[in-house]
Amino acid sequence: MSSEDDVKTPYDKFELATAILLGMTALGAALAGQQGGQWGGKQLEAFSAANSLTTKAATQYTEDTVLVNADYAAVAAAKSFILQARDASGQARERNFDLASYYYTYQMSELGYKAMGLPMDYYVEDEEEGGEEAAPQGEEAQAVEAATTEDAAADEEAAADGEEDPEAIAETALERDLPDEVLLASLGTELDDEYIDQALAAGTKMFEDADKRFEEGRQANDNGDKFDLAVVFYTVALFFAGLGLVFKTPMRWKFFFAGLLFFGGTTIYMLTLNWTT
Numbered sequence: 507m508s509s510e511d512d513v514k515t516p517y518d519k520f521e522l523a524t525a526i527l528l529g530m531t532a533l534g535a536a537l538a539g540q541q542g543g544q545w546g547g548k549q550l551e552a553f554s555a556a557n558s559l560t561t562k563a564a565t566q567y568t569e570d571t572v573l574v575n576a577d578y579a580a581v582a583a584a585k586s587f588i589l590q591a592r593d594a595s596g597q598a599r600e601r602n603f604d605l606a607s608y609y610y611t612y613q614m615s616e617l618g619y620k621a622m623g624l625p626m627d628y629y630v631e632d633e634e635e636g637g638e639e640a641a642p643q644g645e646e647a648q649a650v651e652a653a654t655t656e657d658a659a660a661d662e663e664a665a666a667d668g669e670e671d672p673e674a675i676a677e678t679a680l681e682r683d684l685p686d687e688v689l690l691a692s693l694g695t696e697l698d699d700e701y702i703d704q705a706l707a708a709g710t711k712m713f714e715d716a717d718k719r720f721e722e723g724r725q726a727n728d729n730g731d732k733f734d735l736a737v738v739f740y741t742v743a744l745f746f747a748g749l750g751l752v753f754k755t756p757m758r759w760k761f762f763f764a765g766l767l768f769f770g771g772t773t774i775y776m777l778t779l780n781w782t783t
Contacts, residue, residue, distance in 0.1 A: 545730030552723030559716035567709030577618030743768035
């Protein structure tokens with residue numbers, strides 16, 4: 507009959523401690539891998555958004571640059587006619603002033619026109635292209651056709667009676683021409699840097715948004731790399747803890763504590779990182 511000293515315990519303390527360490531290290535490695543994967547997804551999302559924004563920003567910036575160049579060209583042409591008008595007289599003077607007014611009021615963007623300090627009452631906005639109205643049908647179509655015929659007949663009759671005066675029409679058109687003194691005063695005004703900043707603001711803002719998204723992607727990549735490094739450290743901890751099971755001498759505790767050291771250090775390191783959900 508064996509004595510109590512010969513009775514073996516149901517488990518080995520070293521094996522129990524090693525099993526707990528291996529399990530906790532595996533959980534830590536899995537958690538670090540999960541965080542690394544999530545940061546990788548955020549990185550791809552941010553880089554994709556940055557690429558899309560950059561493409562749109564480049565398009566917008568190009569369009570804005572074309573408008574800026576068009577405004578500068580219109581100002582140069584208008585001032586050329588103003589200088590010619592200043593040294594001319596009679597019809598040549600009026601013609602050059604009219605052409606200068608045309609370039610200002612018709613060929614410039616509203617932003618450029620305002621930057622030149624010109625009165626807005628004379629500015630002519632571009633007409634927006636509207637959708638075509640649906641063609642009327644049935645009785646409505648007949649009524650519209652009859653009204654159109656009557657209007658055309660009235661116009662022809664008025665033209666035959668000489669009611670439309672060409673000079674009156676010309677005077678009405680010239681009412682929108684900028685006054686001569688305003689045109690002459692514009693010679694001292696230039697499109698400045700503030701105008702350029704405002705004209706290119708949309709494209710510049712989109713580039714800034716793209717840079718911001720790219721920086722978010724770069725930061726997500728760095729965070730993911732740090733969690734991947736934690737997985738490597740946990741793997742080292744698993745290596746030392748598992749290696750201790752091979753030995754049957756007290757040396758195995760040295761491997762256990764080496765694994766425990768890597769596990770504890772890696773866990774503390776992970777707690778300092780940025781986590782995502």
